[in-house]
Amino acid sequence: MDAELKAHLDRRQAVLDRVRALIVKQTGRRLEPADIDPDAPVFVSGLGLDSVDAVELTIALEVELGLPLPNDAVAVPAMRTVNTIVDAVLALPQEPGRGA
Amino acid sequence: MALEGGLAALRQSVALAEMDHVASVRASGPAAFDLVNRVTPLELYARDGQMLHTVLLDPSAQVVADAYVCRDDESWVILAEGPTAPELCDWLRSHARAGEQVAFEDLGPSHRMFSLNGPYSWELMAAWLGTGILGLPYLGFARGDGWTCFRAGKTGEYGYDLLVPRDRASALRERLSELGKGFDLAELGLAELEQGMLEAFSFNIRREGRARATPLELQLQWRISYRKESIAAASLREQRARGARERLTFVGSPERFAIGDAVTFEGRQIGKVVNAGWSEVLGTWLGTALLEVAYAYPNVDRYRVRAAAAAAGGEHPLRTLTPPAILNRSLLVNVQVHSYRTRAENDFPPLVAGR
Numbered sequence: 288m289d290a291e292l293k294a295h296l297d298r299r300q301a302v303l304d305r306v307r308a309l310i311v312k313q314t315g316r317r318l319e320p321a322d323i324d325p326d327a328p329v330f331v332s333g334l335g336l337d338s339v340d341a342v343e344l345t346i347a348l349e350v351e352l353g354l355p356l357p358n359d360a361v362a363v364p365a366m367r368t369v370n371t372i373v374d375a376v377l378a379l380p381q382e383p384g385r386g387a
Numbered sequence: 388m389a390l391e392g393g394l395a396a397l398r399q400s401v402a403l404a405e406m407d408h409v410a411s412v413r414a415s416g417p418a419a420f421d422l423v424n425r426v427t428p429l430e431l432y433a434r435d436g437q438m439l440h441t442v443l444l445d446p447s448a449q450v451v452a453d454a455y456v457c458r459d460d461e462s463w464v465i466l467a468e469g470p471t472a473p474e475l476c477d478w479l480r481s482h483a484r485a486g487e488q489v490a491f492e493d494l495g496p497s498h499r500m501f502s503l504n505g506p507y508s509w510e511l512m513a514a515w516l517g518t519g520i521l522g523l524p525y526l527g528f529a530r531g532d533g534w535t536c537f538r539a540g541k542t543g544e545y546g547y548d549l550l551v552p553r554d555r556a557s558a559l560r561e562r563l564s565e566l567g568k569g570f571d572l573a574e575l576g577l578a579e580l581e582q583g584m585l586e587a588f589s590f591n592i593r594r595e596g597r598a599r600a601t602p603l604e605l606q607l608q609w610r611i612s613y614r615k616e617s618i619a620a621a622s623l624r625e626q627r628a629r630g631a632r633e634r635l636t637f638v639g640s641p642e643r644f645a646i647g648d649a650v651t652f653e654g655r656q657i658g659k660v661v662n663a664g665w666s667e668v669l670g671t672w673l674g675t676a677l678l679e680v681a682y683a684y685p686n687v688d689r690y691r692v693r694a695a696a697a698a699a700g701g702e703h704p705l706r707t708l709t710p711p712a713i714l715n716r717s718l719l720v721n722v723q724v725h726s727y728r729t730r731a732e733n734d735f736p737p738l739v740a741g742r
Binding site (some may be wrong): 288289292295296299300317322323324325326327328331332333334335359360363364367368370371374 | 440709718
């Protein structure tokens with residue numbers, strides 16, 4: 288694997304690790320972060336998070352990762368899976384862990 | 388791209404599918420719970436009328452069936468894709484202990500199953516059964532005059548699986564067709580249903596299930612529990628300790644690719660396609676591939692896919708994607724607010740961003 292691809296995938300893995308850890312912490316699920324499949328649904332099926340979890344997770348994503356989810360139009364597509372959350376974080380102008 | 392027929396109905400209104408590929412088996416008797424609990428790799432916490440979405444695994448933790456396990460009073464109904472009903476009964480029986488009293492009933496000879504899927508399937512269900520059905524939660528089921536309605540679905544849309552007595556199935560179908568005229572109801576074949584599942588990144592036992600991969604590699608950990616004691620527990624824990632060698636990854640290409648094709652990076656094979664199909668909604672080829680974990684991340688556009696069949700020829704770029712592929716309208720349709728009749732008044736975003 289060349290350096291460019293490795294850097295891209297390492298950055299992605301770092302955000303994935305943070306999002307998984309945040310889900311475990313916020314929801315109190317008895318899971319290891321690695322037990323969370325990156326492409327499994329976050330709500331209803333999949334991890335089975337509910338509306339209370341959704342509120343807590345939304346706040347935590349903004350506070351801890353700087354990801355604003357101001358309304359359903361933004362939040363619904365962004366919070367479908369762990370990887371959609373990771374995509375949203377990586378799309379931020381100032382992605383956490385990069386630059387300042 | 389304008390969708391037509393069953394695929395249009397699935398994504399925009401309501402689609403009706405025959406579910407003859409689903410085995411339905413009832414396990415009952417004094418030891419039914421013990422047996423079902425033993426073969427279910429997820430905590431069997433279900434009240435009457437609740438169902439679990441899991442996978443049945445053999446002792447080596449290979450997937451035997453994609454299953455809903457449903458608590459029906461003192462018995463259990465298993466809706467399974469993969470084995471036939473007789474095969475499922477034999478498999479269950481093989482895991483019963485000496486002296487355990489469990490009776491198995493293949494519901495197929497007496498019942499048929501249909502499925503309604505789509506962003507307005509709830510409204511058609513309410514037109515048929517009354518608004519009380521709207522209170523049925525996801526992974527719940529309700530019984531009526533001979534029918535059982537399971538709230539499920541694998542396409543990312545509202546879904547209802549209907550188990551109905553065989554001698555009344557035709558009449559029911561006619562009734563649904565009549566009511567469905569107001570919803571532009573269309574029929575959905577198995578191939579189209581499977582395409583809908585692929586777009587939703589739903590596990591397909593007839594495709595991904597043939598890859599002989601572990602639940603960890605297939606991203607099915609949410610359907611199992613490493614703490615649960617079951618016939619697969621030791622193997623699951625061993626697989627978890629060992630870690631995944633590969634991970635199922637969503638892929639797409641404007642060029643055709645097929646199951647069995649090799650995924651490469653700089654000339655080296657890093658994985659293999661395990662599901663593939665043309666998506667009308669996206670206007671592209673979609674699939675899933677088992678990639679070495681170091682490469683199994685979305686949004687990489689540097690891999691290539693090489694045809695396994697010499698006649699197919701060629702090597703094409705392949706992009707890894709973040710599933711699901713579609714912004715399902717079911718996520719946006721509010722049962723308390725919307726209606727198919729007034730859909731033109733709603734300004735829903737497109738099914739695919741930017742279209």
